[in-house]
Amino acid sequence: MADAQGEGLAVDDVSVGYGPVRALRSVTLEVPPGAVVAVLGGNGAGKSTLLRAISRTLGFHGGAVTSGEVRFGGRRISGLAADRVVATGICQVPEGRRVFARMTVADNLRAGALGATGSRADKAAALRRVHELFPVLADRAHQRAGLLSGGEQQMLAVGRALMAAPRLLLLDEPSLGLAPLMAARIADTVREINARGDRQVSVLLVEQNAALALRLASHAYVLEVGEITLHGPADELAGSDEVRRRYLGVVDETAAADATAVAAHAPVLRKWGGDA
Amino acid sequence: MSDVSTFLELLLNGVSMGSVYALIALGFVVIFRATEVVNFAHASLLLAGGYVTASLHDDIGFWPALGVGIAAAAVVGAAVEFLVMRRYRGHDHSVLAIVTIGVDILLTTELTRRLGTDVLTLGDPWGDAVLTVGGVSIAHTRIAAFVAAALLITAFLLTFRYTSWGVAMRAAAESSETAALMGVRLGRVSLGAWAVAGGLAAVAALFLTVFPTPGLERATSLAALKAFPAAILGGLDSTTGALVGGLIVGVTESLATGYQSELAFMGRGLGDLAPYLVMTLILLLRPSGLFGTKELARV
Ligand SMILES: Nc1ncnc2c1ncn2[C@@H]1O[C@H](COP(=O)(O)OP(=O)(O)OP(=O)(O)O)[C@@H](O)[C@H]1O
Ligand SMILES: [Mg+2]
Numbered sequence: 001m002a003d004a005q006g007e008g009l010a011v012d013d014v015s016v017g018y019g020p021v022r023a024l025r026s027v028t029l030e031v032p033p034g035a036v037v038a039v040l041g042g043n044g045a046g047k048s049t050l051l052r053a054i055s056r057t058l059g060f061h062g063g064a065v066t067s068g069e070v071r072f073g074g075r076r077i078s079g080l081a082a083d084r085v086v087a088t089g090i091c092q093v094p095e096g097r098r099v100f101a102r103m104t105v106a107d108n109l110r111a112g113a114l115g116a117t118g119s120r121a122d123k124a125a126a127l128r129r130v131h132e133l134f135p136v137l138a139d140r141a142h143q144r145a146g147l148l149s150g151g152e153q154q155m156l157a158v159g160r161a162l163m164a165a166p167r168l169l170l171l172d173e174p175s176l177g178l179a180p181l182m183a184a185r186i187a188d189t190v191r192e193i194n195a196r197g198d199r200q201v202s203v204l205l206v207e208q209n210a211a212l213a214l215r216l217a218s219h220a221y222v223l224e225v226g227e228i229t230l231h232g233p234a235d236e237l238a239g240s241d242e243v244r245r246r247y248l249g250v251v252d253e254t255a256a257a258d259a260t261a262v263a264a265h266a267p268v269l270r271k272w273g274g275d276a
Numbered sequence: 277m278s279d280v281s282t283f284l285e286l287l288l289n290g291v292s293m294g295s296v297y298a299l300i301a302l303g304f305v306v307i308f309r310a311t312e313v314v315n316f317a318h319a320s321l322l323l324a325g326g327y328v329t330a331s332l333h334d335d336i337g338f339w340p341a342l343g344v345g346i347a348a349a350a351v352v353g354a355a356v357e358f359l360v361m362r363r364y365r366g367h368d369h370s371v372l373a374i375v376t377i378g379v380d381i382l383l384t385t386e387l388t389r390r391l392g393t394d395v396l397t398l399g400d401p402w403g404d405a406v407l408t409v410g411g412v413s414i415a416h417t418r419i420a421a422f423v424a425a426a427l428l429i430t431a432f433l434l435t436f437r438y439t440s441w442g443v444a445m446r447a448a449a450e451s452s453e454t455a456a457l458m459g460v461r462l463g464r465v466s467l468g469a470w471a472v473a474g475g476l477a478a479v480a481a482l483f484l485t486v487f488p489t490p491g492l493e494r495a496t497s498l499a500a501l502k503a504f505p506a507a508i509l510g511g512l513d514s515t516t517g518a519l520v521g522g523l524i525v526g527v528t529e530s531l532a533t534g535y536q537s538e539l540a541f542m543g544r545g546l547g548d549l550a551p552y553l554v555m556t557l558i559l560l561l562r563p564s565g566l567f568g569t570k571e572l573a574r575v
Contacts, residue, residue: 055457057453057456057457060452060453060456062367081461082456082457082459083456083459083460083461083462086457086458086459087459091457091458092457094453094454094457098451098453098454100446100447100450100451100454101450102446102450102569103443103446103447103450107443107446110440110443111443111444111446111447111455111458111460112458114440114443114444114447114458114459114460115458115459115460116459160458164458164459
């Protein structure tokens with residue numbers, strides 16, 4: 001790939017299997033430099049599998065890429081070990097946060113910097129930046145990470161990933177299990193990480209919370225049972241009937257009214273009423 | 277000799293032996309934390325280190341020989357990791373534990389063949405000198421053992437706590453996948469763990485074979501086995517547990533042996549048995565050992 005897009009992340013026709021289970025089929029997607037791209041999909045769609053294929057951690061789950069390749073910055077990364085992928089500038093925040101519960105908050109952040117290639121000064125700057133984004137992590141520096149609240153753990157997981165000063169951040173359902181207010185805070189931070197700073201951080205965001213993801217992203221893909229079924233600019237997708245019905249629920253009032261009306265008259269639903 | 281000074285002597289000897297067991301148990305725990313593998317080959321690493329020191333000290337002097345012995349045991353440990361453990365592609369840690377039994381048999385057979393019926397001295401400078409203070413006597417070797425173990429353990433804990441290597445080690449111990457996502461090289465972590473464990477075992481070999489023990493012989497690996505109950509009763513994944521476990525085993529063994537005659541109703545050889553009795557009791561009360569951790573995470 002010689003065009004400018006080749007500098008970002010390119011997932012090219014990738015299929016993944018966990019033994020006989022085919023989890024991804026010919027998935028192709030791109031994250032241009034500096035962009036926020038979202039992948040939407042329900043449970044078991046293959047979202048985490050996609051991120052594992054990029055970060056090269058499928059092996060921990062007994063899975064493998066069976067065809068296709070992943071490139072980052074024009075370089076093929078689908079043959080590398082997980083730690084080498086980190087060295088190319090990709091960092092993943094795993095699903096369910098996975099902070100090191102027995103280590104202190106400060107040590108979790110140090111662990112995040114283990115894969116960083118920069119100097120001591122770069123690491124100190126990264127830490128300052130993380131503390132700026134999440135002041136609570138500075139306050140709780142010496143507390144065990146396992147004792148933080150869910151939202152604080154998510155901040156720690158994101159902060160830890162930022163310690164490696166990544167050029168691409170992979171986020172696996174960062175809003176999972178968080179109250180709406182906390183989810184919104186995380187979303188703000190993602191925007192801030194992407195927008196500010198001396199180096200541009202692109203973001204590949206995997207979410208079930210489509211409303212939140214579509215607000216953040218410039219471009220989105222819809223993943224269903226291992227295949228990309230839709231993709232396009234985020235606002236276009238947000239407007240499409242398909243996405244509104246399946247991932248956003250019924251949002252505007254006329255549609256909501258329609259829906260209630262339909263429900264009231266639908267004989268099919270009566271069947272489940274219980275009185276028959 | 278008064279009762280009090282007998283008791284004190286037994287206690288001091290027990291603490292000294294305990295600190296040596298703690299060195300062995302610490303290596304055991306380090307490997308377990310880094311790789312989740314129970315290393316049954318640990319006693320043979322110890323024997324290898326001791327053997328190298330014993331064969332070299334006449335030619336190059338004690339301290340260099342000890343250095344080479346430590347390095348050799350570290351290399352043997354690293355080689356086991358690199359040549360055997362790393363080749364396994366599966367995910368079942370109990371398979372690897374059984375593999376270490378095979379490695380142990382291989383190494384121990386070769387070393388005992390070389391040793392034959394010999395009892396080798398390691399050429400230590402302390403000999404059979406004894407220090408007596410206020411009616412309490414203790415061998416110089418036991419003082420040296422305690423000081424050396426205390427220094428090494430302190431150095432280890434500081435490293436574990438403050439260096440990047442320590443952070444990588446602890447991260448990998450909690451979740452190897454997440455550690456890999458942070459860029460930790462898991463292969464290096466486990467190689468380092470095996471090498472450190474080997475080095476610590478070689479130091480322990482020295483102090484298991486000095487006065488009043490006659491020297492390095494086949495049975496030395498049996499003495500090393502006492503570190504297993506130490507590691508297990510402390511909690512296999514806890515460094516603090518290894519230290520406390522080592523001390524408990526050392527003191528129990530020393531007291532049970534010293535008061536053997538008073539405890540004759542329990543049969544002979546109580547000193548050898550006592551560590552296992554204590555381990556069993558503790559595991560009945562606390563199945564994950566004294567300091568073994570159940571997850572602390574909020575789920
Ligand atoms: N270790 C595994 N072994 C076998 N199959 C697996 C494994 N992990 C995932 N799968 C299967 O692969 C498919 C995709 O799973 P994946 O975890 O990627 O989904 P997901 O979109 O992240 O779902 P969720 O929103 O629930 O996290 C599912 O059908 C799942 O059952
Ligand atoms: Mg998932």
